[in-house]
Amino acid sequence: MTTKDTLPAENAPAATQGPVEAQAARRRYRRAVLQVARRPTAALSILVLAAVVLAAFLPHLFTSANPLATNPSQILLAPGHGHIFGTDEVGRDLYARVVYGAHASLTAALIAILISFAGGAILGLVAGYFGGAADMVIMRIADVILAFPAVLLTMAVVTVLGFGTLNVAAAVGTVGIAGMARVMRSEVLRVREETYVEAARVSGAPWYTALVRHVLPNSVGPLTVLAALEFGTAILSVSSLSFLGFGTPPPAPEWGALIADGQEYLSSAWWLTTIPGIVLAVTVIAANRLSRLLDGELERAMR
Amino acid sequence: MAADYARFLARRILQAAFVIFAAFTASFALLYGIGGNPIVGLYSGGESGTMTPAELAQLNRQFGFDKPLAAQYLSRLGGLVTGNFGDSIKTGQPVAQLIGAALPNTAAVIGLALVIAVLLGTALALSAAYARASWLRQFLLSLPALGVSLPTFWVGLTLISIFSFKLKLLPAIGNHGPDSLVLPAVTLALPGAATIAQVLAKSMRSTIEQPFVATAKAMGLSRHVIYLRDVLRSASLPALTVTGTMIANMIGGAVVVEIVFSRAGLGQIIVQAVLNRDIPVVQGVVVLGAVAFAVISLLIDLAYPLIDPRLNVIATGAAR
Numbered sequence: 001m002t003t004k005d006t007l008p009a010e011n012a013p014a015a016t017q018g019p020v021e022a023q024a025a026r027r028r029y030r031r032a033v034l035q036v037a038r039r040p041t042a043a044l045s046i047l048v049l050a051a052v053v054l055a056a057f058l059p060h061l062f063t064s065a066n067p068l069a070t071n072p073s074q075i076l077l078a079p080g081h082g083h084i085f086g087t088d089e090v091g092r093d094l095y096a097r098v099v100y101g102a103h104a105s106l107t108a109a110l111i112a113i114l115i116s117f118a119g120g121a122i123l124g125l126v127a128g129y130f131g132g133a134a135d136m137v138i139m140r141i142a143d144v145i146l147a148f149p150a151v152l153l154t155m156a157v158v159t160v161l162g163f164g165t166l167n168v169a170a171a172v173g174t175v176g177i178a179g180m181a182r183v184m185r186s187e188v189l190r191v192r193e194e195t196y197v198e199a200a201r202v203s204g205a206p207w208y209t210a211l212v213r214h215v216l217p218n219s220v221g222p223l224t225v226l227a228a229l230e231f232g233t234a235i236l237s238v239s240s241l242s243f244l245g246f247g248t249p250p251p252a253p254e255w256g257a258l259i260a261d262g263q264e265y266l267s268s269a270w271w272l273t274t275i276p277g278i279v280l281a282v283t284v285i286a287a288n289r290l291s292r293l294l295d296g297e298l299e300r301a302m303r
Numbered sequence: 304m305a306a307d308y309a310r311f312l313a314r315r316i317l318q319a320a321f322v323i324f325a326a327f328t329a330s331f332a333l334l335y336g337i338g339g340n341p342i343v344g345l346y347s348g349g350e351s352g353t354m355t356p357a358e359l360a361q362l363n364r365q366f367g368f369d370k371p372l373a374a375q376y377l378s379r380l381g382g383l384v385t386g387n388f389g390d391s392i393k394t395g396q397p398v399a400q401l402i403g404a405a406l407p408n409t410a411a412v413i414g415l416a417l418v419i420a421v422l423l424g425t426a427l428a429l430s431a432a433y434a435r436a437s438w439l440r441q442f443l444l445s446l447p448a449l450g451v452s453l454p455t456f457w458v459g460l461t462l463i464s465i466f467s468f469k470l471k472l473l474p475a476i477g478n479h480g481p482d483s484l485v486l487p488a489v490t491l492a493l494p495g496a497a498t499i500a501q502v503l504a505k506s507m508r509s510t511i512e513q514p515f516v517a518t519a520k521a522m523g524l525s526r527h528v529i530y531l532r533d534v535l536r537s538a539s540l541p542a543l544t545v546t547g548t549m550i551a552n553m554i555g556g557a558v559v560v561e562i563v564f565s566r567a568g569l570g571q572i573i574v575q576a577v578l579n580r581d582i583p584v585v586q587g588v589v590v591l592g593a594v595a596f597a598v599i600s601l602l603i604d605l606a607y608p609l610i611d612p613r614l615n616v617i618a619t620g621a622a623r
Contacts, residue, residue: 144325151555152573152592156330159577159585160338236454240559243456244574259457263563266460266475267468274464277457285452292448 029221032301036293045293048286055102065096067253076269086271088261098276101253105280108169108247108254109234115173116234117227120180121220127181128188128219129211138181145178154237158246165248168241172234183226187219194218225298228291232284239280255280312605319601326593327383331376334582340368341392341582366392366583388587393579398587401572406591408478408568412487412560413553419492420549424499424542425535431504432511432530444504450497455556459490459563476565487564491556495549502545506538540610547600554592 036042055062071091079086085094127138145153157171191197192215200210241247242256255276262272335341342362363369366389367378382389388398431443466486467475474483510516511534519529561570569588576584 140325141329144322144329147322147326147593147596148330148589149551149554149592149596151552151558152589155558155573155577156333156585156589159580159582160333232452236452239454240456243454244559244562245578256454256456259454259460263460266464270464273457273460277454277461281453281457284454285449288448288452 025218025221028301029298032297033294035297035301036290039293041289042293045286045290048282049290052102052106052283052286055099056106057103059096059099059103062099063093063096065093067092067096067100069093076265078269079271079275085275086269088269088272089265094258094271094275097253097258098255098279101255101258101276104165104248104252104254105235105239105242105256105283108165108172108238109231111166111169112173112176112234112238113227113231115170116176116180116230117223119174119177120182120184121216121223123177124181124184124223125188125211125216125219128185129192129215135185139185142178142181145175146182150175151237151240154241155246158241163246163249165238165242165254168238168247172237172241176230176234179230180223180226184219184223187222188215191215191219221298225291225295228294229288231291232287235280235284235287308608311608315601315604319597322597323590323594324380326597327380327590328376330586330589330593331379334586335372335375338582341580342366342368362392366390383590388590389583391576391581391584393576393581393584398583401584402569402587402591405567405569405572408566409557409561409570411484412491412566412568413550413557415484415488416491416495416553416557417550419488420495420499420553423492423496424503427496427500428503428507429530429535431500432507432534433526447497447501447504450493450500453493455490455494455559456563458493459486459560462486462490463564478566478568483564483566487560487566490563491553491560494556495553498545498549498552499542502542503535503538506541507534510534510538540607543603543606543610547596547603550599551592551596554595 037046059067069092071087074083074087074091075089077083077087077091079094083093083095085098087093088097123138123142127135154171154175157174158168161167161171197210197214200214201207205213238247239254239256239259242254243260245257245260247257248254258276259273259280262269262276265272340363342359360369367375370378379389386399388402390397391401427443427446431440434440434443463475463486466473473486474480475486477483516529516534519533557568558570558573560566561568562574569591573585573588575581576588
């Protein structure tokens with residue numbers, strides 16, 4: 001199998017008419033992804049993330065309980081019979097609330113990463129490809145954004161946008177654009193000088209073809225890795241801001257807000273903070289572990 | 304040499320001043336430009352929606368929001384130089400006074416957290432370097448990744464659960480006496496310690512492979528002497544580089560920690576200000592954060608050539 005892979009032209013006719021180097025890179029990319037899946041901790045992380053994603057979009061697969069249904073006769077029950085995570089101060093099932101909370105936490109983190117990724121890719125592409133004044137303006141703004149402690153700037157953006165999980169996600173995503181734009185720009189600067197881009201340019205392709213068909217696909221790789229690396233951080237940022245009270249108003253369950261609600265009962269009902277906290281931490285650990293393995297394998301494969 | 308350093312110093316200080324100016328301008332554009340008139344945001348709609356147009360106009364005059372944006376910008380910029388950040392539109396108190404009263408509390412937590420982070424991170428990296436069993440080294444080196452994955456607010460609540468409620472060793476909330484500083488500082492220190500341990504362990508590994516370590520070994524120096532005197536010292540430079548970002552993260556983390564431990568400080572002030580949409584206070588704290596970050600980066604850059612004479616930052620002018 002490895003000997004076949006060393007022949008770069010092997011699959012050339014079947015694949016798209018991209019340059020040979022880019023194809024080889026893509027193949028190495030696929031092999032690195034497969035390599036990651038073989039690690040035991042990676043398998044565990046994938047399992048955890050798959051469960052969280054399922055819970056986020058199909059919560060009824062995990063529980064038949066209603067996360068909003070109160071029950072005055074079952075308040076503050078410790079984890080045990082009937083309620084594996086216990087119940088809260090108005091008798092709501094904590095397990096159901098954690099399962100349904102996955103939706104808000106996960107989509108918010110995804111939206112934040114998507115905004116950072118798209119914004120960073122576009123601005124980095126423009127800055128790196130066109131250079132000159134556009135480059136200077138974009139990168140100076142990025143520098144200013146990076147001059148603030150990120151949490152404080154995010155809170156300022158939340159002040160302007162207003163509260164709610166979506167606004168919090170947008171704020172986290174906006175502040176994250178600066179770092180992504182920097183990485184994208186340096187990649188574009190490298191790719192711009194490659195022979196296949198020059199070939200496209202001299203053969204009369206309009207600038208947008210060179211940009212979208214050649215520069216973009218070949219420079220977006222490291223940004224994808226960065227987005228994966230930042231996913232765990234995004235979950236943490238969103239839940240921290242929800243914990244501070246800027247997210248969804250109660251009673252909608254969201255992990256950070258769940259923990260904030262449980263804070264009042266810390267001395268008597270430990271499960272209200274501890275269990276959602278463990279679920280949150282395990283999700284972030286799984287996301288970080290997986291993206292780190294991917295990053296490491298890719299680095300090794302691309303060398 | 305001394306003249307070179309003085310020139311480098313002057314240029315670097317100017318650069319920091321410009322960063323602070325840019326940060327102030329950006330925060331003004333965001334909060335007052337995009338955000339619009341804060342009085343309208345605060346007093347129209349909601350429970351205070353009963354205010355008459357005349358009363359609104361009176362408030363606008365009082366806080367200077369009736370002037371054009373450019374005039375507001377210039378007067379606030381002038382205020383920044385003289386330490387006047389305007390008044391809170393919620394309480395009317397000067398922002399500088401609010402911040403001045405809260406700053407020592409926050410600085411104390413961050414300061415202690417920084418010391419704990421450096422000690423803990425260095426200890427972890429050193430024990431990983433000393434560990435002979437590979438499973439132990441693997442285990443120690445996997446701890447930092449865990450440290451940066453745990454939500455700060457949850458770590459704080461868990462520490463309260465264990466050390467305040469179960470063991471009754473330390474106070475859970477408030478800021479009375481040095482006891483109350485321990486748990487918040489430890490909570491804040493963990494991600495920082497993880498960062499330092501990661502960077503230090505990595506640079507120690509590459510330093511150990513350098514020829515001067517082999518020379519020292521060949522000369523018969525003990526492992527302790529080599530590790531503690533030579534390797535740690537030259538491996539600590541990359542750790543110094545991440546310290547600036549780490550402190551910036553701690554400033555953000557301190558907000559969460561102060562809420563968890565109900566400590567008076569800048570975190571309480573900015574969270575209340577955001578919830579109340581008290582724009583002048585939000586801007587004051589955010590700009591102060593940028594100033595702190597700029598000053599710390601400046602100090603770190605100035606320290607480089609003093610710590611490592613090999614780094615010729617002065618001649619090349621390539622600081623960082």
